[in-house]
Amino acid sequence: MRYIEDIHRKSKIVFPEYIDDYITEDNPVRMIDAFVDTLDIVELGFKNAVPQKKGRPGYNPKYLLKLYIYGYMNKITSSRKLEKATQTNIELIFKYFVSLLNEWDLFGKEIVAVDGSKFRACNSKKNNFSTKNLNRKIKYLEEKIEKYMIEIEKNDNTELSTAKPTKEEIQSKIKELKERKTRYEAYKKEIEKGDTKEISTIDPESRLMAVNNNGIDVCYNVQTIVDSKYKLVVDCDVINNPTDHGMLSKMTTSAKEIFEVEKLKALADKGYYNAEDFKKMRRTGSYNLCFKQIFSNATGESDFYLDKFKYDKEENMYICPIGEKLYFRRQKPIDENTKKIVYQNFAACGKCDFKDKCTKDKRGRRVRRSIDQDFLDRVDQRTAENKELYKQRQMIVEHPFGTIKRGLGMTYFLTKGMPSAKMEISFAFLASDFVNIT
Structure with a gap:
C-alpha cells in the first residue's frame, strides 16, 4: 500500500476563482459575517461609523468587529484593542444577538440555570x-x-x-x-x-474573593443564566460581591423579559440559597430548585450538624440527635433583613456526655431557626421531589463557562472596572454562543 502523496512544490495548481470558495459552507465566519451585517453601528456608538469626507479612508468598523469576534473564538485577544472596543456598546450587541436566537426558536423558554464563576481581575493581590x-x-x-x-x-x-x-x-x-x-x-x-x-489600587472595583482549591484572588463574580435547550447564554452580568445572594431573581427576571414569558423554572446551586430572593421569585410567578447548604457545628462532628436536629412544629421545639428537647427562648435579629428564633436547653446540655462533640459553648448548644424556615422547608421539599430535573443544572449552566475558560482560553480580565469587565465578558459569551450554534 502506498503512502498518501503530497503535492510537489514545483507542481502547478489551480486556485479557486473566488475568494469565497476558500470558505466552507459551515464555517463560523459566515455566521459572524451575517450577524454583524445586521447591526446598526451608528446606534451602537461605534467610532467612525460614518466615513469622513476628508483625509485617508479608514477601515469599516463592521469589518474590525467581525475580525475581533473571530479572534475571540480562536483565543486571539489584544488588551489595547479590547479596551478600545469596550467604549462601544458590546453589551447591546450581545443582547441583540440573543434576540436573534430567540426569533430563531433556539431557546426552550421553560428551564434555565443560573451560576456564577470568579474571574481574576486586572489587579494583583x-x-x-x-x-x-x-x-x-x-x-x-x-x-x-x-x-x-x-x-x-x-x-x-x-x-x-x-x-x-x-x-x-x-x-x-x-x-x-x-x-x-x-x-x-x-x-x-x-x-x-x-x-x-x-x-x-489598580482596579478599584475589584475585590478579594475565594477561588478554586481554597485559594483567594482579586476577582469579579461573573453571573450567567443559560437556557436548557441548546445550552445558550441568555444574559450575563458582572458583580464585585463574592456571594451569589440576590442574583437568582435578578437573572431570572431578565430571562423572562427576553423570552416574554410569565414564569420559568430556575435551577441554582447552594450559593443562591436565600429566603428573600426565593420570595421575589415566587412573587414574579417563577419557582426555583435549589439545595440548601449544610452548616457544620463548631466542633466539626457531623453527627451533631444542624440538619441532625429535628424540628417539632406542634410543640415548637427541636429534638437533638440524642433525644433531648431544645425549647424556644427568644427572637434574635441578625441584621436588618434577617431574624433568627433561638432554641436551647442548657440544663440538659450541662449533664450531656456528648456536649464536647456538639458545641464549644460552655453553657450548651443553641439552635437558630430562620423566621422564614417554613417557607424554606417547602422549597427544600420541592427540590427533593424534583431531583432528576435538578441534576440537569450542571450540564446546562457549567457548559458555557467551560467553553470560554477551556475552549476560548479566557480565565481573567484584560480591562479594568466593572463596566469594561461586563463588556469583555459579553464578548466572550457572544463568542461562546456562536461556537454552540455553528
Whole structure:
C-alpha cells in the first residue's frame, strides 16, 4: 500500500476563482459575517461609523468587529484593542444577538440555570488592601524604621566600616518607609469611613474573593443564566460581591423579559440559597430548585450538624440527635433583613456526655431557626421531589463557562472596572454562543 502523496512544490495548481470558495459552507465566519451585517453601528456608538469626507479612508468598523469576534473564538485577544472596543456598546450587541436566537426558536423558554464563576481581575493581590493586612504592613514598617534608627545611632557612635550602609543611605531608606507607611495609613482611614472593606489600587472595583482549591484572588463574580435547550447564554452580568445572594431573581427576571414569558423554572446551586430572593421569585410567578447548604457545628462532628436536629412544629421545639428537647427562648435579629428564633436547653446540655462533640459553648448548644424556615422547608421539599430535573443544572449552566475558560482560553480580565469587565465578558459569551450554534 502506498503512502498518501503530497503535492510537489514545483507542481502547478489551480486556485479557486473566488475568494469565497476558500470558505466552507459551515464555517463560523459566515455566521459572524451575517450577524454583524445586521447591526446598526451608528446606534451602537461605534467610532467612525460614518466615513469622513476628508483625509485617508479608514477601515469599516463592521469589518474590525467581525475580525475581533473571530479572534475571540480562536483565543486571539489584544488588551489595547479590547479596551478600545469596550467604549462601544458590546453589551447591546450581545443582547441583540440573543434576540436573534430567540426569533430563531433556539431557546426552550421553560428551564434555565443560573451560576456564577470568579474571574481574576486586572489587579494583583499585593495591590489589594484590607484593615487586617494594612495593620500588619504598618506594624512591619514601624519595626523596620525603628531598626534603621538604631543603626544610625550606632553609626554615629562608632567607626563606620565601608561594608556597612552610610548614614545618608539609611536616612533615604527611612524616608521611603515613612512614605509607604503614610500611604497605608491613608488607605486604612478610607476603609474606616465605611464605604468599602478593602481597596484595590489598580482596579478599584475589584475585590478579594475565594477561588478554586481554597485559594483567594482579586476577582469579579461573573453571573450567567443559560437556557436548557441548546445550552445558550441568555444574559450575563458582572458583580464585585463574592456571594451569589440576590442574583437568582435578578437573572431570572431578565430571562423572562427576553423570552416574554410569565414564569420559568430556575435551577441554582447552594450559593443562591436565600429566603428573600426565593420570595421575589415566587412573587414574579417563577419557582426555583435549589439545595440548601449544610452548616457544620463548631466542633466539626457531623453527627451533631444542624440538619441532625429535628424540628417539632406542634410543640415548637427541636429534638437533638440524642433525644433531648431544645425549647424556644427568644427572637434574635441578625441584621436588618434577617431574624433568627433561638432554641436551647442548657440544663440538659450541662449533664450531656456528648456536649464536647456538639458545641464549644460552655453553657450548651443553641439552635437558630430562620423566621422564614417554613417557607424554606417547602422549597427544600420541592427540590427533593424534583431531583432528576435538578441534576440537569450542571450540564446546562457549567457548559458555557467551560467553553470560554477551556475552549476560548479566557480565565481573567484584560480591562479594568466593572463596566469594561461586563463588556469583555459579553464578548466572550457572544463568542461562546456562536461556537454552540455553528
